[in-house]
Amino acid sequence: MSLTRESQSTAVVGRPAAAGRRPAYSRSRRSPAASFLLHFALIVASLIALAPVAWIVLTSFKPAGTVTQTDALGHLTLGNYRAVIGQGFGTWMLNSLIVSAGTTVFGVFIAATSGYAVSRMRFPGSRALMWLFLVTQMFPVAVLIVPLFVILRDLHLLNNFLGLILVYASTAVPFCAWMLKGYFDGIPMAIDEAGRLDGLSPFGTFWRLIVPLARPGLAVTAFYTFLTAWAEVAFASQFMQSSNKYTLPVGMQTFVNEFVSQWGPLAAGAVLIILPAAVVFFLVQRHLVSGLTAGAAKS
Amino acid sequence: MVASLRRTLDRYWYAWAMALPIVLVLVVLVGYPLVMGVYYSLTNINDLNMGRTIGANHVPATFTSVGLHNYWYILTGKDGAFYSTLLWTVEWTVGCVAPTTLIGLGLAQMLNRRMRGRSVYRVLLILPWAVPSFVAAFAWRLILNSPGGLLDWLFTRVGLPPVNWLGDATSAKISVVMVNIWLGVPFMMVAFLGGLQAIPGELVEAAEVDGANAFQRFWNVTLPGLRPVAVTVTLLSTIWTFNQFAVIYLVTAGGPGGATNILVTQAYNDGFSQLRDYADASTYGVIILSMLLLFSVFYRRVLSRGQEAVA
Numbered sequence: 261m262s263l264t265r266e267s268q269s270t271a272v273v274g275r276p277a278a279a280g281r282r283p284a285y286s287r288s289r290r291s292p293a294a295s296f297l298l299h300f301a302l303i304v305a306s307l308i309a310l311a312p313v314a315w316i317v318l319t320s321f322k323p324a325g326t327v328t329q330t331d332a333l334g335h336l337t338l339g340n341y342r343a344v345i346g347q348g349f350g351t352w353m354l355n356s357l358i359v360s361a362g363t364t365v366f367g368v369f370i371a372a373t374s375g376y377a378v379s380r381m382r383f384p385g386s387r388a389l390m391w392l393f394l395v396t397q398m399f400p401v402a403v404l405i406v407p408l409f410v411i412l413r414d415l416h417l418l419n420n421f422l423g424l425i426l427v428y429a430s431t432a433v434p435f436c437a438w439m440l441k442g443y444f445d446g447i448p449m450a451i452d453e454a455g456r457l458d459g460l461s462p463f464g465t466f467w468r469l470i471v472p473l474a475r476p477g478l479a480v481t482a483f484y485t486f487l488t489a490w491a492e493v494a495f496a497s498q499f500m501q502s503s504n505k506y507t508l509p510v511g512m513q514t515f516v517n518e519f520v521s522q523w524g525p526l527a528a529g530a531v532l533i534i535l536p537a538a539v540v541f542f543l544v545q546r547h548l549v550s551g552l553t554a555g556a557a558k559s
Numbered sequence: 560m561v562a563s564l565r566r567t568l569d570r571y572w573y574a575w576a577m578a579l580p581i582v583l584v585l586v587v588l589v590g591y592p593l594v595m596g597v598y599y600s601l602t603n604i605n606d607l608n609m610g611r612t613i614g615a616n617h618v619p620a621t622f623t624s625v626g627l628h629n630y631w632y633i634l635t636g637k638d639g640a641f642y643s644t645l646l647w648t649v650e651w652t653v654g655c656v657a658p659t660t661l662i663g664l665g666l667a668q669m670l671n672r673r674m675r676g677r678s679v680y681r682v683l684l685i686l687p688w689a690v691p692s693f694v695a696a697f698a699w700r701l702i703l704n705s706p707g708g709l710l711d712w713l714f715t716r717v718g719l720p721p722v723n724w725l726g727d728a729t730s731a732k733i734s735v736v737m738v739n740i741w742l743g744v745p746f747m748m749v750a751f752l753g754g755l756q757a758i759p760g761e762l763v764e765a766a767e768v769d770g771a772n773a774f775q776r777f778w779n780v781t782l783p784g785l786r787p788v789a790v791t792v793t794l795l796s797t798i799w800t801f802n803q804f805a806v807i808y809l810v811t812a813g814g815p816g817g818a819t820n821i822l823v824t825q826a827y828n829d830g831f832s833q834l835r836d837y838a839d840a841s842t843y844g845v846i847i848l849s850m851l852l853l854f855s856v857f858y859r860r861v862l863s864r865g866q867e868a869v870a
Binding site for chain 2: 295298299301302305306308309310311312313315316319369370371373374376377378381383384385386389392394395396397398399400401403404405406407408410411426427429430433434435437462463466487490491493494498509512523526527530533534537538540541542545548
C-alpha cells in the first residue's frame with residue numbers, strides 16, 4: 261500500500277501542484293513566503309548533507325601543494341588516483357566486494373525466511389526470536405571480539421572471507437529480519453492462501469509469491485546489509501591478518517600510516533570507496549522510504 | 560509426552576526450519592561469544608596468557624578465574640575512568656539521539672508535501688547514509704582540520720575566531736556529536752517519512768475541517784500517528800549510538816587525552832591497542848550490555864503502554 265502511495269507522489273514531483281491527481285488540501289494554499297522558507301531550509305540541509313562528500317571529491321583532485329588550500333581551487337590532477345591504485349587498492353576493493361556481496365546474499369536470505377516465518381506462522385518461540393533480534397543489537401564489539409577471534413581460529417576461519425561474511429551477517433541480520441517481518445505483515449494473507457490452494461509448499465509460496473512482492477523491503481535490507489559489511493572496521497582489522505586479504509577499510513588504515521596526513525591520496529581512496537556504495541544507494545533509494553515504512557510502522 | 564512432543568514438532572517444524580538458519584548463526588556467532596565474554600570477564604585473560612598455537616607448538620592457556628574482581632575494580636571507580644566515561648557516554652547518546660530525531664522529524668515533515676524538486680532533495684538528504692562511516696570520519700577530519708580545514712575557513716570568513724576542533728576536549732566532543740548527527744539523520748528522516756505516509760490523509764483533513772490549526776493538527780494527529788515508528792526508531796538509535804564505535808574511534812580515536820572515549824571505545828582501547836587486557840574489555844562489554852538491557856526493558860514499560868513496539 262505504501263508502495264503505491266510512494267510511486268504516485270514521486271510521479272507528481274516536478275509538475276505544478278494543480279496538475280497532481282488529487283491536489284492535497286493544504287498545498288495549494290502555501291503562501292510564497294512559506295514556500296520560500298521551505299525551500300530555503302531544504303537547500304541548507306541538502307548542502308550540509310552534501311558538503312563533506314563534495315569536499316572529499318574536490319580534495320581528491322588536488323595535488324599535494326594545494327591540498328590544504330581553501331581559498332582558491334588551484335589546478336586539479338588525477339595524480340592522487342594513480343598513486344592510490346598502484347597500492348594494492350584493487351585487491352582490497354575486490355575483497356570488500358566479495359565480502360559485502362556474500363554478506364548481502366546470505367544475510368538477506370536468512371533474514372527473509374525467518375521474517376516470513378515470524379510474520380505468517382504462529383509458532384512457539386516467535387516472540388522470543390523477535391526479542392533476540394533486538395537484544396543482539398545491544399552487544400558491544402568489545403564483548404564479542406575476543407571470543408569471536410577464538411571461535412574463528414578454532415574453525416580455521418580466521419583470515420578467511422567466509423568467516424568475515426558470517427560475522428557480518430550476524431550483526432546485520434537481526435535488524436533486517438525484524439524489518440522484513442514488518443514488511444511481510446503488510447502483504448495480504450490472501451496471497452499466501454491462494455498459493456497454498458494452488459499446491460505450493462509454504463517455502464514455495466514464500467519464494468515464488470511473497471519475495472517478488474516484497475522487493476522494496478528486500479532492496480532496503482540489501483542496502484543496509486551491504487553497507488554494514490562495506491563499512492565495518494573493528495572486526496575486519498582483527499580477523500584479516502595478511503595484507504592480500506584486507507578489506508578496504510583495513511587497507512585504508514594502513515594507508516593512513518603510510519601516507520601520514522597526505523590528504524590527497526587518502527581522499528582519492530575515499531572516493532573510490534564511496535563509489536560502489538553510491539551505486540547500490542542509487543539503485544535502491546526509490547524503495548528506501550516505502551521499504552522502511554512497512555518495517556517500522558507495522559512491526 | 561513423546562506423542563505430544565511429536566505433535567508439536569509436526570505442527571511447527573516448517574516454521575522452525577525457516578527460522579533455523581538465523582538462529583544457528585546468532586547462537587554460534589553471538590550467543591556463544593557472549594557466554595565466553597561473560598566467562599572471560601571473570602578471569603584475568605590477556606594476550607600473554609590466552610594460549611596460542613605457533614607453528615606446531617601449542618602454548619596452553621594459563622589465565623585463571625578471579626571471580627568478580629574485574630567488576631569490583633571497574634564499578635568502584637578504581638580504574639579511574641569508568642564513571643567519567645559513563646557520564647560522557649550518556650551525554651553523547653542524548654546529545655546525538657535528541658537532535659537527530661528532531662532534525663529527522665523536521666525534514667520528513669518538510670519532505671512530506673508536494674513541491675518542486677522533492678525527489679532531488681530526498682536523494683541529497685539521504686546521501687550521508689550511503690557514506691561508510693570510516694569515510695565519513697575521514698571527510699570530517701578533513702573539514703575539522705585545524706588550521707586549514709573547511710570549517711575554519713568558513714569561521715574566519717564570517718569573522719569568528721578559528722577553533723582547534725579536534726585539539727581541545729570540549730570542541731572535540733562537539734565535533735564527534737556533529738559527525739554522528741550528520742550520519743544519523745537520514746535513517747531517522749526516512750523512517751519518519753515512511754511513518755508520515757502511513758497516516759491516512761483523511762485524518763488530517765478531518766482535523767482541519769474541525770478547525771484545528773497547523774500546530775494542533777501536528778500535535779494531535781501527526782504525532783500520535785508517528786508514535787509506533789518513533790518508539791522503535793528512537794530505541795534502536797539509542798542502542799546504536801551508545802555502542803557507536805566507528806565515529807569516535809575514527810574521528811578522534813578517543814582523544815584528546817581520552818576525553819571523547821565512550822564506554823565502547825574505552826573497552827576496545829583496553830582490549831586491543833595498548834594493554835591487550837581482554838578480561839577488562841569483556842567486563843566493560845558485559846556492563847554495557849546490562850545497562851542497555853535494563854534501559855530497553857524500562858523504555859518499553861514506560862513508552863509502549865499497551866502497544867506492541869517490538870514483538
